[in-house]
Amino acid sequence: MQNHPDLVKLEQVSVRFGRQETLKNISLSLHDNCITTLIGPNGAGKTTLVRVVLGLIKPTSGSLWCTPGLKVGYMPQKLQIDKTMPLTVKRFLTLGAQNASAALLEKTLDQVGAQHLLMHSFHDLSGGETQRVMLARALLRDPKLLVLDEPVQGVDVNGQTELYALITAIREQRKCGILMISHDLHLVMSSTDHVICLNQHVCCSGHPARVSNDPSFIELFGRSQANAFALYNHQHDHCHDTHGEVIVDHPSLAEKEVITRA
Numbered sequence: 340m341q342n343h344p345d346l347v348k349l350e351q352v353s354v355r356f357g358r359q360e361t362l363k364n365i366s367l368s369l370h371d372n373c374i375t376t377l378i379g380p381n382g383a384g385k386t387t388l389v390r391v392v393l394g395l396i397k398p399t400s401g402s403l404w405c406t407p408g409l410k411v412g413y414m415p416q417k418l419q420i421d422k423t424m425p426l427t428v429k430r431f432l433t434l435g436a437q438n439a440s441a442a443l444l445e446k447t448l449d450q451v452g453a454q455h456l457l458m459h460s461f462h463d464l465s466g467g468e469t470q471r472v473m474l475a476r477a478l479l480r481d482p483k484l485l486v487l488d489e490p491v492q493g494v495d496v497n498g499q500t501e502l503y504a505l506i507t508a509i510r511e512q513r514k515c516g517i518l519m520i521s522h523d524l525h526l527v528m529s530s531t532d533h534v535i536c537l538n539q540h541v542c543c544s545g546h547p548a549r550v551s552n553d554p555s556f557i558e559l560f561g562r563s564q565a566n567a568f569a570l571y572n573h574q575h576d577h578c579h580d581t582h583g584e585v586i587v588d589h590p591s592l593a594e595k596e597v598i599t600r601a
């Protein structure tokens with residue numbers, strides 16, 4: 340992607356667990372100041388791919404390159420914390436960042452709209468509050484790459500929209516790269532620059548508008564997901580080239596484009 344330097348590059352990465360090949364020949368780049376969203380059915384290997392990027396799983400074959408000194412902030416899908424252990428949000432945040440000043444904690448919580456939660460019990464937070472605090476924890480390292488594994492899980496629909504807007508705002512403020520796993524295609528499409536559809540291998544990838552027109556996208560997600568995307572996209576009155584750019588004089592513009600529901 341022009342003007343957005345590579346932060347991470349995977350070339351022909353495969354991962355095998357015993358006899359099961361979970362990832363097959365994955366090549367991709369993550370860029371500075373760019374949101375990349377990984378979508379795919381359950382068991383497609385999304386978390387495994389994220390763990391490869393984080394350096395937690397060594398590829399069985401292929402190579403991984405990271406820009407030297409890359410700082411990564413990670414928001415995991417699940418965090419197991421013993422509920423009998425008293426834990427304030429402040430304490431939770433400082434567990435992974437002992438040297439963080441009170442001012443930095445407040446500023447970071449402020450950025451995710453959770454400044455009022457500093458002295459609350461972590462165990463008593465709502466789903467949306469928990470995700471905001473987890474996001475703050477990932478941001479405390481001032482990462483150049485933010486990795487978010489299903490950041491809106493356990494959050495109601497309105498809260499999901501707010502969280503995706505927050506993630507977009509964070510990218511705009513910090514100009515960091517973001518790699519995000521999501522199942523919410525129609526919510527994510529408007530706030531992502533690059534989509535990768537994964538099902539052990541990369542089925543299709545590119546600008547959201549290009550991916551949404553790819554037959555393997557519909558094959559992978561089926562009718563209901565394709566319909567959800569069509570609903571999001573229903574005001575479509577233009578065509579895209581293979582990079583997702585609008586084609587100004589496309590012949591089909593003579594008739595207003597009709598979205599095909601597979």
Ligand SMILES: Nc1ncnc2c1ncn2[C@@H]1O[C@H](COP(=O)(O)OP(=O)(O)OP(=O)(O)O)[C@@H](O)[C@H]1O
Nearest residue numbers: 356357359361379380381382383384385386387388
């Ligand atoms: N450490 C491991 N050892 C053995 N098998 C594993 C390991 N980690 C993941 N797997 C297997 O790899 C496959 C892909 O798992 P992964 O968690 O990456 O999928 P996913 O796309 O993130 O799924 P979901 O959407 O359900 O979270 C699954 O079959 C899983 O059981």
